Amino acid sequence: MDVFADLIYGFSVALSPVNLLYLAIGVLVGMVVGVMPGLGASAGIAILLPLTFSMDPTSAIVMLAAIYYGAMFGGTITSVLINTPGESSTIASTFDGYPLAQQGRAGPALVLCAVGSFVAGTIGLILLTVLAPAFARLAQSFGPSETFLVVMIGLLTLVVIAGGKWRYGVISALFGFTLATVGVDLGSGDQRYTFGSPELITGINFIPVAIGLFGIGELLYTLHQGEHTEERGFFRVSGRGPELWPKREDWSESGGPMARGSLLGFVVGVIPGAGATVASLMSYSLEKTVSQTPERFGKGALPGLVGPESSNNAASTGSMVPLLTLGIPGSASTAVLLGAFLLWGLQPGPLLMTQNPEFAWGLIGSMYLGNVMLVVLNVFAIPLFANIARIPARIMVPIVIVLCVVGTFSVNGSIIETWIMLGCGVIGFFMKLYGYSPAATVIALVLGPLAEETLRQSLIISGGLSIFYTRSMSLLLLIIIGLLIAAPLALSIYRRRSTRDDR
Amino acid sequence: MRRSLTRREILRLGGGALAGAYTFALAGCGAHGGGGSQSASAENYPQQTLNWTIAFGPGGGNDIMSRQLIEILQKNDLYTENIVATNLEGGDGARGWGFLYDQKGNSYHISSTSGSFMTTPLAADTPWGPTSFTPIGMLAIDDTLFIVKEDSPYDSLEEFVAAAKEEPLPIGGIATINIDFIMAELLSQQAGFELKYVAFNDEGEMISALVSEALDMIASNPAEVLGLVESGDAKALAFSGKERMRSLPDVPTLDELGYNIDVNTPRGVVLAPGVNKGVQQWWIDTMKKAIKTPAWRQYLKENDLIEKVLWGAEFEDYLTNTQAKLKRTLKEAGAL
Numbered sequence: 001m002d003v004f005a006d007l008i009y010g011f012s013v014a015l016s017p018v019n020l021l022y023l024a025i026g027v028l029v030g031m032v033v034g035v036m037p038g039l040g041a042s043a044g045i046a047i048l049l050p051l052t053f054s055m056d057p058t059s060a061i062v063m064l065a066a067i068y069y070g071a072m073f074g075g076t077i078t079s080v081l082i083n084t085p086g087e088s089s090t091i092a093s094t095f096d097g098y099p100l101a102q103q104g105r106a107g108p109a110l111v112l113c114a115v116g117s118f119v120a121g122t123i124g125l126i127l128l129t130v131l132a133p134a135f136a137r138l139a140q141s142f143g144p145s146e147t148f149l150v151v152m153i154g155l156l157t158l159v160v161i162a163g164g165k166w167r168y169g170v171i172s173a174l175f176g177f178t179l180a181t182v183g184v185d186l187g188s189g190d191q192r193y194t195f196g197s198p199e200l201i202t203g204i205n206f207i208p209v210a211i212g213l214f215g216i217g218e219l220l221y222t223l224h225q226g227e228h229t230e231e232r233g234f235f236r237v238s239g240r241g242p243e244l245w246p247k248r249e250d251w252s253e254s255g256g257p258m259a260r261g262s263l264l265g266f267v268v269g270v271i272p273g274a275g276a277t278v279a280s281l282m283s284y285s286l287e288k289t290v291s292q293t294p295e296r297f298g299k300g301a302l303p304g305l306v307g308p309e310s311s312n313n314a315a316s317t318g319s320m321v322p323l324l325t326l327g328i329p330g331s332a333s334t335a336v337l338l339g340a341f342l343l344w345g346l347q348p349g350p351l352l353m354t355q356n357p358e359f360a361w362g363l364i365g366s367m368y369l370g371n372v373m374l375v376v377l378n379v380f381a382i383p384l385f386a387n388i389a390r391i392p393a394r395i396m397v398p399i400v401i402v403l404c405v406v407g408t409f410s411v412n413g414s415i416i417e418t419w420i421m422l423g424c425g426v427i428g429f430f431m432k433l434y435g436y437s438p439a440a441t442v443i444a445l446v447l448g449p450l451a452e453e454t455l456r457q458s459l460i461i462s463g464g465l466s467i468f469y470t471r472s473m474s475l476l477l478l479i480i481i482g483l484l485i486a487a488p489l490a491l492s493i494y495r496r497r498s499t500r501d502d503r
Numbered sequence: 504m505r506r507s508l509t510r511r512e513i514l515r516l517g518g519g520a521l522a523g524a525y526t527f528a529l530a531g532c533g534a535h536g537g538g539g540s541q542s543a544s545a546e547n548y549p550q551q552t553l554n555w556t557i558a559f560g561p562g563g564g565n566d567i568m569s570r571q572l573i574e575i576l577q578k579n580d581l582y583t584e585n586i587v588a589t590n591l592e593g594g595d596g597a598r599g600w601g602f603l604y605d606q607k608g609n610s611y612h613i614s615s616t617s618g619s620f621m622t623t624p625l626a627a628d629t630p631w632g633p634t635s636f637t638p639i640g641m642l643a644i645d646d647t648l649f650i651v652k653e654d655s656p657y658d659s660l661e662e663f664v665a666a667a668k669e670e671p672l673p674i675g676g677i678a679t680i681n682i683d684f685i686m687a688e689l690l691s692q693q694a695g696f697e698l699k700y701v702a703f704n705d706e707g708e709m710i711s712a713l714v715s716e717a718l719d720m721i722a723s724n725p726a727e728v729l730g731l732v733e734s735g736d737a738k739a740l741a742f743s744g745k746e747r748m749r750s751l752p753d754v755p756t757l758d759e760l761g762y763n764i765d766v767n768t769p770r771g772v773v774l775a776p777g778v779n780k781g782v783q784q785w786w787i788d789t790m791k792k793a794i795k796t797p798a799w800r801q802y803l804k805e806n807d808l809i810e811k812v813l814w815g816a817e818f819e820d821y822l823t824n825t826q827a828k829l830k831r832t833l834k835e836a837g838a839l
Contacts, residue, residue, distance in 0.1 A: 053587050054552075054585050054587060139711075140711070140714050140715060141714075141715045141716075142711060142715050143711065143712045143715035143716070143717025143718070144701075144708070144712055144717055145717065146715065147708070147711075183593065183594075183598065184593045184594030184597045184598045184601070185594060190594075190627055190628070191597075201597075201598060201601045201602065201605070202591055202593075202598050202601070202602050203593070203598070342560075342561065342590055343589060343590070345557070345561045345566060345570060345588055345590055346561055347560065347561040347562040347705060347706070347707035348707075349707045349708065349711055350711055350714075351707055351710065351711070355562075449593070453703075453704060453708075454708075457701050457702075457703070457712070457717075458717075460673070460699070460700075460701050461673045461699075461701055461717055461718070463699075467717075471717075473715075
């Protein structure tokens with residue numbers, strides 16, 4: 001068992017005192033970020049990225065990844081207690097979580113979520129452990145043409161998920177590509193759109209853009225919604241006593257959703273472009289479909305909470321597969337992590353796992369430990385984290401804005417980048433307001449240069465487009481792209497027909 | 504946790520924890536570049552974080568050497584402050600060195616040189632040239648190894664050349680107008696086949712392309728591909744050095760195969776333009792110590808680099824002369 005030996009090695013890396021410390025910090029920060037409405041995992045990672053520059057890459061990834069999956073746990077708390085998702089991936093958790101809290105069952109609900117997240121995280125990790133090396137081997141048949149097509153699949157998935165608003169998704173992604181063209185031309189060394197400004201020669205850095213769009217943009221949107229003026233209904237959870245613990249029938253009711261959510265979430269997470277948010281929404285509708293009592297959904301059905309909760313955690317684990325084996329991010333958070341790989345001097349791609357085993361396996365090992373830490377934290381410290389959600393906006397918002405500005409400035413000490421960040425904050429607000437996708441913009445910005453370079457290389461190698469259909473792996477990917485485009489069309493035709501039948 | 508927390512406690516726990524983390528971040532990162540006077544005199548040098556710009560992607564020869572030097576400087580306490588390495592790849596080094604050029608007079612910005620340090624200014628209209636910077640020294644020269652995939656039908660350079668004459672075969676290298684390109688161009692001219700050259704920004708992507716059979720051959724510095732050859736994933740067909748490699752004694756040199764290609768990659772270090780003489784001398788003295796360490800000797804040996812040491816002005820002269828030679832070669836090849 002090669003994989004087993006690698007995993008043991010990973011544990012030995014993750015168990016070093018330094019890495020354990022950073023793991024604990026990451027888990028805590030992830031919980032805090034998850035609990036704070038308006039601040040998502042991607043913003044949390046982007047804001048804390050500058051901290052990691054002088055760190056060992058393994059410790060850094062252990063910490064940042066912990067923020068990512070930690071936020072999945074944390075976001076649940078606010079969804080259940082105050083009906084406000086702390087994370088976009090916990091939106092589905094408000095549907096049944098808040099009704100449960102109203103019925104005075106917040107304690108058992110949160111405990112089951114924590115356990116479900118833990119189970120899903122662990123199942124996801126076992127799948128990651130087994131599948132990542134296999135994926136990395138498969139990825140060795142990936143040349144420039146395949147890389148280009150996978151990037152396209154990722155962006156298309158994002159657009160397709162946007163559903164009726166797919167045009168907005170396309171525009172958002174094209175906006176990201178446009179930003180990515182600024183700087184030095186990859187092939188000839190000529191400058192593009194730099195207007196002679198030395199600051200722009202290095203291109204538009206994704207960190208200020210990510211911090212602006214996700215951090216400032218989300219906050220402005222929260223304020224616009226007037227959430228700071230609302231008195232939030234709040235359910236106190238007691239840390240001890242019998243009312244915290246789920247009853248036996250709660251456990252048996254939650255087993256199925258946990259298992260289904262874990263598998264569904266992992267698969268969705270692996271697909272580039274679809275992340276935890278999609279996984280949790282899909283899981284919710286799956287649970288509703290398979291349930292014998294679908295009418296209970298929305299009124300406090302445990303499966304409607306536990307399924308999505310398990311699913312978003314498994315998805316955050318699954319999204320590590322394309323990140324580690326192909327160097328292609330599946331979501332906004334993993335796009336920020338990918339940018340971080342480059343800053344730490346690591347080459348993402350099929351060779352990452354063999355050339356930097358302490359990094360890849362150390363990360364995987366740390367995720368097992370991080371999940372254990374989180375389940376313990378969540379069961380015993382729920383009241384503590386719940387209080388963070390009660391910090392008034394007039395205190396929280398200024399703190400986060402200061403963090404965004406300081407974080408951006410500390411990357412390169414550049415005031416221009418700080419302005420870019422603030423500008424993107426305003427753009428991010430309007431994008432959110434009108435239904436555009438900031439995530440598509442950031443992913444396109446990070447992947448733009450890669451897409452451009454690999455497209456050029458493909459065209460030079462084959463002297464035309466033939467490379468995309470003469471190589472079997474490329475052809476397969478091309479077919480997947482075809483399906484991605486055809487599926488929503490077919491679905492909308494089907495829907496139109498079924499609504500006609502209803503009449 | 505039965506009682507609920509007071510507001511002050513909440514702040515300390517929530518926002519306070521983050522804000523605290525940030526004060527720490529500022530202490531660590533605030534040093535880079537942000538304002539103030541960085542043209543320190545030599546007596547109290549160094550006082551700040553050193554920013555090491557790597558003008559290429561992770562995994563390439565330039566990246567490997569830079570990170571090796573950084574480790575030596577830190578492990579041996581030759582540079583007592585923190586060192587932050589950043590890969591600013593793109594435009595054959597234009598991005599990274601363009602960034603360094605903009606740090607005029609800042610003695611806390613440094614970078615390592617490659618072949619494109621001389622060739623990129625020839626190809627593109629860069630505001631800088633190889634002599635615009637404050638030279639520290641040249642440490643070694645790096646040669647090129649031509650490799651094919653392990654199950655490639657070509658077992659020797661002759662077989663590859665014969666096939667390439669029938670139909671152009673894609674050859675990969677780092678950057679466009681660079682040593683790898685000049686190598687491949689001169690080889691194709693002297694052997695008489697049409698060159699199909701595919702430029703990559705970093706070694707990892709190029710190796711993936713070779714392994715996936717999108718490329719038929721790659722030209723690379725030995726450091727990046729020796730592992731592949733030793734693990735049996737790739738076959739080495741020829742080496743551009745004057746003598747055969749210590750680690751691959753069976754691979755013929757281009758000279759032996761009847762080619763005459765005298766080009767190689769200079770491995771050296773430069774500071775931002777206009778750094779004062781005192782700091783320049785501090786770095787020359789420090790690098791003299793660094794190249795005596797066992798770790799550096801080991802690095803040279805493992806990567807089959809030939810030591811060639813030139814300090815300060817001598818390094819600058821070497822860059823000027825070599826650039827003139829490369830310019831001639833590129834003009835003859837019709838690339839400029």
